[in-house]
Amino acid sequence: MSNQVNYVLRTVEERGIRFVQLWFTDVLGRHKAFHVTPAELADALDDGMTFDGSAIDGFSRAGESDVLARPDLTTFQILPFYDEREAVARVFCDITHLDGSPFEGCPRQQLRRVLTAAHQEGYTFYVAPEMEFFYFSGETGPLGQPQPIDHGSYFDLLPDDAASQLRRSTVLTLEEMGIGVEHAQHEDAPGQHEIDLRYTDALTMADTVMSVRHVVKELARRRGVTASFMPKPLADQQGSGMHTHLSLWRDDQNAFVGDGPYGLSDTARHFLAGLLHHAPAITAVTNQWVNSYKRLVPGHEAPVDVSWARHDPSAVARIPSVKGDFTESTRLEYRAPDPAANPYLAFAVMLAAGLDGVRQSRDLVAEGERVGKLPRSLADACDAMDASPLMHETLGSHLVEWFLRNKREEWSAYRREVTPFEWSRYLPLL
Amino acid sequence: MTYPTALLVPTADSALERLLVASGCRAVVVADVDSDIPMAAAAVIDARQVGVAAATTAARHVKDAGVSVVLLVVHPFQLADLSFREEIIDDFVLHPINGDEFTARLRHRLTRAGEAAASPHVTHGQLSINTETYQATITGRALDLTYMEYELLRFLAAHPDVVFTRETLLSRVWGYEYYGGARTVDVHVRRLRAKLGEEHAGMIQTLRSVGYRFSPSGLSDSDGAS
Numbered sequence: 001m002s003n004q005v006n007y008v009l010r011t012v013e014e015r016g017i018r019f020v021q022l023w024f025t026d027v028l029g030r031h032k033a034f035h036v037t038p039a040e041l042a043d044a045l046d047d048g049m050t051f052d053g054s055a056i057d058g059f060s061r062a063g064e065s066d067v068l069a070r071p072d073l074t075t076f077q078i079l080p081f082y083d084e085r086e087a088v089a090r091v092f093c094d095i096t097h098l099d100g101s102p103f104e105g106c107p108r109q110q111l112r113r114v115l116t117a118a119h120q121e122g123y124t125f126y127v128a129p130e131m132e133f134f135y136f137s138g139e140t141g142p143l144g145q146p147q148p149i150d151h152g153s154y155f156d157l158l159p160d161d162a163a164s165q166l167r168r169s170t171v172l173t174l175e176e177m178g179i180g181v182e183h184a185q186h187e188d189a190p191g192q193h194e195i196d197l198r199y200t201d202a203l204t205m206a207d208t209v210m211s212v213r214h215v216v217k218e219l220a221r222r223r224g225v226t227a228s229f230m231p232k233p234l235a236d237q238q239g240s241g242m243h244t245h246l247s248l249w250r251d252d253q254n255a256f257v258g259d260g261p262y263g264l265s266d267t268a269r270h271f272l273a274g275l276l277h278h279a280p281a282i283t284a285v286t287n288q289w290v291n292s293y294k295r296l297v298p299g300h301e302a303p304v305d306v307s308w309a310r311h312d313p314s315a316v317a318r319i320p321s322v323k324g325d326f327t328e329s330t331r332l333e334y335r336a337p338d339p340a341a342n343p344y345l346a347f348a349v350m351l352a353a354g355l356d357g358v359r360q361s362r363d364l365v366a367e368g369e370r371v372g373k374l375p376r377s378l379a380d381a382c383d384a385m386d387a388s389p390l391m392h393e394t395l396g397s398h399l400v401e402w403f404l405r406n407k408r409e410e411w412s413a414y415r416r417e418v419t420p421f422e423w424s425r426y427l428p429l430l
Numbered sequence: 431m432t433y434p435t436a437l438l439v440p441t442a443d444s445a446l447e448r449l450l451v452a453s454g455c456r457a458v459v460v461a462d463v464d465s466d467i468p469m470a471a472a473a474v475i476d477a478r479q480v481g482v483a484a485a486t487t488a489a490r491h492v493k494d495a496g497v498s499v500v501l502l503v504v505h506p507f508q509l510a511d512l513s514f515r516e517e518i519i520d521d522f523v524l525h526p527i528n529g530d531e532f533t534a535r536l537r538h539r540l541t542r543a544g545e546a547a548a549s550p551h552v553t554h555g556q557l558s559i560n561t562e563t564y565q566a567t568i569t570g571r572a573l574d575l576t577y578m579e580y581e582l583l584r585f586l587a588a589h590p591d592v593v594f595t596r597e598t599l600l601s602r603v604w605g606y607e608y609y610g611g612a613r614t615v616d617v618h619v620r621r622l623r624a625k626l627g628e629e630h631a632g633m634i635q636t637l638r639s640v641g642y643r644f645s646p647s648g649l650s651d652s653d654g655a656s
Contacts (some may be wrong), residue, residue, distance in 0.1 A: 002447070003529055007577045012565045017571065078574035124611035178621035252596070252612040318475065350561045 027058025029342025069093040101204035107344035128199035134242035148191025209343035231338035232294040239295030274357015281388035284381035286337035434471035467495035482511035586644035595641040607656035
């Protein structure tokens with residue numbers, strides 16, 4: 001669409017933009033960028049940027065390493081946290097082969113593929129994540145432990161401290177970028193905060209999660225604060241999750257609305273059944289780090305059981321209440337993911353699991369009935385993923401093989417560690 | 431401020447309509463030139479759809495109704511059919527349409543006919559949109575819009591006080607290249623309001639279970655923006 005190219009080039013010129021950041025994501029959801037000057041931009045928009053994919057985690061492939069980053073112009077956005085005199089804009093990229101076909105290692109393309117398949121069945125997938133994170137002072141304890149910058153708790157209204165100011169300015173910046181924030185609040189643990197995003201289609205939201213992580217960290221860094229989306233940074237405090245609200249739409253109607261219990265349709269019940277059925281298999285993606293599994297333990301409001309409930313925090317799925325007759329907001333909440341997941345892959349596997357339930361008309365177990373447990377470690381999660389035909393089919397063999405190899409290496413490195421837990425417990429005894 | 435009205439004959443084509451708005455016109459679709467023709471400065475007749483002969487007949491009708499500029503959109507292979515129709519047709523644009531050429535030709539003709547809008551600006555109170563440079567400002571502050579946000583704002587602002595359903599906005603602003611379903615409109619309106627800022631968010635009003643309306647004053651008379 002040439003109007004779009006004109007819009008971007010003209011805006012770059014009019015606003016005196018010095019650099020355009022071309023954003024993309026590796027398989028583990030880490031943020032990558034090229035920086036191009038306005039002079040190079042027109043070429044980058046026309047032809048994409050060729051680069052050696054073997055330098056990027058999960059992109060390497062024997063015999064063929066050059067790939068192309070193609071800007072998705074609908075995502076062109078000026079970044080409001082740079083000085084206007086040195087304006088910077090960003091645009092998300094899709095990674096393709098040199099011939100233009102989608103590259104299997106590109107998470108954004110993988111999500112697109114799953115969304116397109118759903119679209120062909122008439123469904124649009126909307127998501128709204130609640131992102132939790134910690135603000136730390138930047139100083140660390142004797143063993144490297146991070147130090148929270150405040151001692152507040154859930155919903156605490158503290159005197160206007162540094163953390164609240166920082167969170168507020170972050171929310172305002174996100175709004176300026178067009179990112180809808182439903183609300184933001186202090187969470188349960190000291191230094192822990194939460195930003196709840198307003199639903200969008202899953203591709204936009206995966207981009208948004210990348211933007212939120214970047215903005216939260218960047219604005220914190222500028223004030224000498226360290227922001228972290230690490231799932232469980234403090235042993236005795238609640239971890240950071242990314243509870244994700246899911247809904248499926250068909251012809252402008254929420255396909256989850258129906259006459260069943262809690263106002264759910266059969267589609268919603270089958271979707272939920274699919275999500276539960278595949279919950280262990282998708283956990284390696286929704287909770288991809290060794291540390292993720294320290295959050296998924298009993299207590300501290302984290303899910304451990306594969307079950308669903310209206311209120312039980314230990315259940316992996318929840319059916320949030322709908323306010324009054326606002327049935328449009330009918331949705332399911334999947335509580336396992338953490339904010340350090342790759343959002344593209346996490347949304348892709350949640351949708352694939354739920355849609356499989358819809359396609360197979362899977363029966364939903366009774367409320368509170370436990371059909372299993374979430375994997376207890378990254379190693380267990382990798383095995384569950386490996387054994388799942390749905391995961392191989394959804395993400396493709398290139399990505400699954402690379403992912404499992406990387407994650408099993410991480411687990412094996414972790415297994416060799418001797419930890420402070422062992423010194424304090426065993427040295428006096430053994 | 432008033433804009434010259436331009437007629438689109440015979441059907442609504444979202445790409446052409448965007449170009450008319452970009453040229454500083456208000457677009458009105460006229461499906462049937464035998465019915466009453468609204469007052470307008472220009473008419474764009476799509477001969478690609480109806481052929482040159484039918485387009486010429488339509489051109490004669492709109493000229494008779496007092497329209498001063500008639501612009502035809504034609505396929506290159508239709509060019510030969512245009513000979514000897516110079517007094518009826520003021521100018522033509524070839525398929526595939528180059529947007530800049532289209533707006534330049536239409537503006538040039540409108541200026542010649544003394545019907546051009548004073549500037550490529552759409553202005554409502556504190557909101558100003560320069561359709562030539564694609565820049566929008568509110569109380570002098572530049573808005574950092576994505577392309578679709580910009581297109582949506584420009585479309586709404588070009589039709590003040592008109593209520594549009596989500597479906598209409600999707601087909602006329604997005605064309606068919608949208609990805610997120612009809613809720614896309616809600617998402618973009620939400621973002622636009624956020625970027626306009628709290629005091630100006632009311633310029634885009636929600637009419638519950640109907641759609642959206644641009645209100646220059648930002649004051650609602652029914653259940654308004656939230």
